[in-house]
Amino acid sequence: KNEVEQSPQNLTAQEGEFITINCSYSVGISALHWLQQHPGGGIVSLFMLSSGKKKHGRLIATINIQEKHSSLHITASHPRDSAVYICAVSGRDDKIIFGKGTRLHILP
Amino acid sequence: GAGVSQTPSNKVTEKGKYVELRCDPISGHTALYWYRQSLGQGPEFLIYFQGTGAADDSGLPNDRFFAVRPEGSVSTLKIQRTERGDSAVYLCASSLGGKTDTQYFGPGTRLTVL
Numbered sequence: 001k002n003e004v005e006q007s008p009q010n011l012t013a014q015e016g017e018f019i020t021i022n023c024s025y026s027v028g029i030s031a032l033h034w035l036q037q038h039p040g041g042g043i044v045s046l047f048m049l050s051s052g053k054k055k056h057g058r059l060i061a062t063i064n065i066q067e068k069h070s071s072l073h074i075t076a077s078h079p080r081d082s083a084v085y086i087c088a089v090s091g092r093d094d095k096i097i098f099g100k101g102t103r104l105h106i107l108p
Numbered sequence: 109g110a111g112v113s114q115t116p117s118n119k120v121t122e123k124g125k126y127v128e129l130r131c132d133p134i135s136g137h138t139a140l141y142w143y144r145q146s147l148g149q150g151p152e153f154l155i156y157f158q159g160t161g162a163a164d165d166s167g168l169p170n171d172r173f174f175a176v177r178p179e180g181s182v183s184t185l186k187i188q189r190t191e192r193g194d195s196a197v198y199l200c201a202s203s204l205g206g207k208t209d210t211q212y213f214g215p216g217t218r219l220t221v222l
Binding site: 096 | 141143150151152153164166201207208209210212
């Protein structure tokens with residue numbers, strides 16, 4: 001079993017839909033990261049959080065430390081949101097562990 | 109200001125050859141990371157530098173892989189006796205401080221070993 005699991009692996013939705021991507025982890029962490037990877041490979045860091053909730057534009061990230069779970073939400077989704085979204089955790093032993101990513105495709 | 113840059117963007121080599129991949133982090137970032145991403149997979153951690161020293165090299169798959177950061181800025185990932193299984197995108201990232209800081213990724217180097 002992977003230490004960081006994401007669901008779903010693939011998600012196709014219509015423009016405007018509310019999107020939720022989930023991340024569960026099994027190790028103790030000091031921080032959790034959400035990354036966005038566009039076709040062509042460029043990776044952008046979206047959020048780094050260790051508790052609570054963060055919001056940036058249409059993106060919202062939440063984390064529940066007790067349940068070892070985080071969610072990334074996209075409101076009013078748009079085709080330009082189509083990308084792979086990757087969850088990564090910084091473990092307490094300083095190791096960084098990545099999930100396999102969620103491939104999101106927003107249809108116009 | 110400039111982001112993280114990596115050169116070359118693409119490298120094709122033959123099995124058994126030696127390759128060097130370069131990463132220029134954001135100026136002032138003390139932490140530098142190398143990752144490898146195979147097709148359809150998430151990035152895989154290779155090595156983490158804090159300043160000039162490798163703080164964590166536990167992700168290097170074997171002794172054919174080596175990385176240096178002699179002056180605490182530019183880093184070079186070196187792969188000896190390349191194998192076809194080394195083909196992947198090699199990503200570099202930097203952050204201001206440690207592993208809990210936001211990491212800024214470079215565009216990656218796509219390595220193809222024929």
